Amino acid sequence: MLSLSFAYYAGLVVTLIIVSIVGVLSFAKVKTSEDFNLGGRRLILPGITGAIVGSFAGGTVTIGTAQMAYQYGIGAIWFTFGAGISCLVLSLFLARPLREKEVSTVTEYLVGEFGTPVRAWVALFSVVGMLIQVAVQVMAAVPVLRGIIPVAPSMAALLTVLLITLYIIGGGVWSTSMVGLVKLMLLSASLFTGGFVSFLALGGLPGVSQLVSASPEYFSLFPRGAAVDLGGFFSVIVGFISTQAFLQPLFSSRDVRSARLGALGASAIIPLYGLAGVAIGLMMKKVHPGINSSDALPYFFSTHLNPWLGGMANATLLISLVLTGGALTLGISTVLTRDIYLTCKKDAPDRTLLWLNRICVAGVGVVVLALVFLSKDSLILDWSYMSNALRGASVFLPLLGAVLLTGRINRVWVSRAVCLAPLATLLWAFLMPSRVHPLFAGLPVALFCMIMGKSSRARNSGTNLKV
Numbered sequence: 001m002l003s004l005s006f007a008y009y010a011g012l013v014v015t016l017i018i019v020s021i022v023g024v025l026s027f028a029k030v031k032t033s034e035d036f037n038l039g040g041r042r043l044i045l046p047g048i049t050g051a052i053v054g055s056f057a058g059g060t061v062t063i064g065t066a067q068m069a070y071q072y073g074i075g076a077i078w079f080t081f082g083a084g085i086s087c088l089v090l091s092l093f094l095a096r097p098l099r100e101k102e103v104s105t106v107t108e109y110l111v112g113e114f115g116t117p118v119r120a121w122v123a124l125f126s127v128v129g130m131l132i133q134v135a136v137q138v139m140a141a142v143p144v145l146r147g148i149i150p151v152a153p154s155m156a157a158l159l160t161v162l163l164i165t166l167y168i169i170g171g172g173v174w175s176t177s178m179v180g181l182v183k184l185m186l187l188s189a190s191l192f193t194g195g196f197v198s199f200l201a202l203g204g205l206p207g208v209s210q211l212v213s214a215s216p217e218y219f220s221l222f223p224r225g226a227a228v229d230l231g232g233f234f235s236v237i238v239g240f241i242s243t244q245a246f247l248q249p250l251f252s253s254r255d256v257r258s259a260r261l262g263a264l265g266a267s268a269i270i271p272l273y274g275l276a277g278v279a280i281g282l283m284m285k286k287v288h289p290g291i292n293s294s295d296a297l298p299y300f301f302s303t304h305l306n307p308w309l310g311g312m313a314n315a316t317l318l319i320s321l322v323l324t325g326g327a328l329t330l331g332i333s334t335v336l337t338r339d340i341y342l343t344c345k346k347d348a349p350d351r352t353l354l355w356l357n358r359i360c361v362a363g364v365g366v367v368v369l370a371l372v373f374l375s376k377d378s379l380i381l382d383w384s385y386m387s388n389a390l391r392g393a394s395v396f397l398p399l400l401g402a403v404l405l406t407g408r409i410n411r412v413w414v415s416r417a418v419c420l421a422p423l424a425t426l427l428w429a430f431l432m433p434s435r436v437h438p439l440f441a442g443l444p445v446a447l448f449c450m451i452m453g454k455s456s457r458a459r460n461s462g463t464n465l466k467v
Contacts, residue, residue: 004302004311011311012148019182019319026171026178033353036172037104037334038252047177048262051249051327053269054180056083056240057187058324059140060384062317065274066297069281073218076281078229080274082236087267089241090250095259097403098250105251106244106395107339110418113402117415122394123339125422126244129390130328130335134164134364135371136384137325144318147298157372160322165365168326168333169358173252176327183319187273190301190313195276197304198283211286218282235439239388242395245331325368333360385437386429393421393442397450405454413453421446 030036043051061080068076103109107122141160142153151159168175202208212219222229240246253259277297284296291299301313337356342348348356375383398418401409425442432441 005307007307008302008311011308012315013311015186015312015315015319019179019186019315022182023167023171023175023179026174029174030170030172030354033337033350033357035174036354036357037330037338038248039173039177041102041252042254043173043177043249043252043258043262044254045258045261045265046181048249048253048258049265049269050181050184051173051177051252052087052180052246052263052266053187054183054320054323055176055245055249055327056266056324057183057270057273057320058137059321060136061270061273062187062191062277062320063140063144063294063297065277066281066284066300067293069278070285070293070296071281072223073215073220073282074278075221075223075229076278077271077274078221078233079236080271080277082233083240084267084271084274086237086240086246087263087270089237090247091260091263091267094241094399094403095250095263096256098247099253099256099259103251104338105335106242106247106399107335110395110398110402110414113406114398114409114411114414117411118398118418119339119343121415121418121422122398123335125390125394125418126242127332127335129387129394130243130245130332131364131367131371132383132387132390134325134328134332134368135375136387137321137328138164138368138372139375141318141321141325143294144298144314144321147302148314148318154373157369160325161365161369161372163322164325164329164368165362167322168330169361172330172357173248176323176330177249177252179319179323180327183316183323184269186312186316187320188269190309190316191273191276191280193309194297194300194305194313195279198276198279198300201283201304202279202286211282218285231437231440235385235388235392235437238392238396238439238443242391242399243328243331244335245327248327248331248334329361329364329368332364333357336360385439386425389425389429389437389439389442390422392439393425393446394418397421397443397446401450401453408454408457409450410453410456413449413456417446417449417453420449 034040065076065080098109101109101112103112107119107126110122111119138157138160142156145156145160202211217223249262250259253262280300281296284300298314298317301310305313337353337360341356398414421442424445425438428441429438
C-alpha cells in the first residue's frame with residue numbers, strides 16, 4: 001500500500017468537491033423533461049465538446065489506453081484514434097441532419113425515415129448495449145475507488161453506482177455538459193502533464209529512439225496482428241456513431257453550427273488523450289516492469305506527479321468513470337421514456353415524464369449493480385465487445401442509410417436488419433467464440449439487408465415508372 005501525503009489527499013478531496021458543486025448547480029437548470037433529456041436544446045460549443053468528451057473518455061480511454069500501452073506499446077493508440085475519426089465523421093456528415101430533425105433519440109430519427117417497425121428493436125438493443133457498458137464502467141471504477149478509500153470490492157461497486165445515480169438523476173444532460181466541461185479541463189491537465197513528464201522520463205527523443213532499438217515490438221502499430229487491431233479501430237467508429245449517449249449532445253445543441261464545431265473539437269482532443277496515455281504506459285513499463293498493467297495510470301499519478309496534482313488526477317479518473325457511466329445511464333433513460341413510454345402514452349404530462357426519467361435512472365443503477373455482482377472481472381473485455389457490437393449492428397448502417405440514402409431503401413428490409421443483425425451478433429458471441437469481434441458477424445447481415453432494401457426500392461421505382 002502506497003504511503004500518500006496530505007497534499008495528495010487534499011488535491012483529491014478539493015477536486016471531488018469542485019465537481020460535486022458543479023453537479024449540484026446543474027440541478028437548477030432542469031424544469032421540464034426536455035431540460036433533463038436535451039437541456040432545452042440550449043447547449044453551445046464548449047458544452048457540446050465537454051459533453052461528448054466527458055461522455056466518452058471513461059475507463060477505456062484513460063486506464064485502458066495506458067494498460068494496453070504497458071502491455072503492447074503504441075498500438076494502444078487505435079482506440080482513441082477511432083473515436084477521433086468518429087467525431088470528425090459526425091461533424092462533417094451527420095451533425096446537420098441529426099440536429100435539423102429536432103429529435104431526441106437515434107431511434108426517433110430512424111423511425112422518421114423507416115417507420116415504426118424499427119422502433120422496438122433499435123430501442124431494445126441500444127438499451128442492452130448501453131446497460132452492459134455502464135456495468136463495464138462500474139467494474140473499472142472499483143480498483144480506482146479502492147485506491148482512494150479502503151473498502152471491499154462489493155462496497156466500491158455500490159458506491160460507484162450511487163455516485164452515477166446521484167450525479168445524473170438531478171441535472172440530466174446539463175450534468176453531462178457542465179460536469180463534462182470541468183472534467184475536460186481536469187483530464188486534459190492530468191493527462192497532458194503526465195504525458196509530458198513521461199516523455200521526459202523516457203529521455204526525450206533520444207531516449208525514445210533507444211527504446212525503439214531495444215524493444216521494437218513496442219513500436220508496432222499492429223502488435224496483436226492487423227486483423228485484431230484494425231478490427232478494434234473500426235469497431236470503435238461503428239460503436240461511437242451508434243450510441244445514444246454520444247449523440248445526445250448533438251440533439252441538445254442550440255443549432256447545427258454548434259453541433260458541428262462541438263464534435264470537431266472532440267475529434268481533436270480525444271486522440272491527444274490517447275497519445276498521452278501511450279507515453280505514460282511506455283514509461284511505466286520501462287520504470288516499473290513488475291506492476292499490474294491495469295494499475296499503470298493510477299500508480300503513475302500517485303508516484304510520479306506532484307502530490308497535489310496526483311491527487312487531483314486520480315480524483316479525475318474516478319470522475320471520468322462516473323461521468324461516462326452517467327451519460328450512458330441518461331441515454332438509457334431517454335430511450336425508455338421517449339421511445340417506449342411516450343409512444344404508448346402520447347398525452348403523458350411533462351411532469352410525469354420528468355419523474356419517469358429519474359425513476360429509470362435509479363432502476364438502471366439497480367440493474368447494473370446486479371450485473372456487476374453476477375459477473376467476474378475476466379469478462380469485462382468480452383462485455384465491452386458485446387456492448388459495442390450490439391449497438392453497432394442494430395444502428396450503424398441503418399443510420400448511414402437514413403442520412404445518405406434518404407427515401408431510397410425499402411423499409412421492410414431495414415426492419416429485418418435491425419432485428420437480424422444484433423441477433424447474429426449474439427449467436428456468434430455465444431456459440432462461436434473466437435478472436436473475431438462479434439460486430440463482424442452482425443454487420444454483414446445488416447449490410448446484406450440494406451443492399452436488398454436498396455435494390456428492392458430501385459426495382460419498385462422502375463416498375464412504377466413503366467406503369
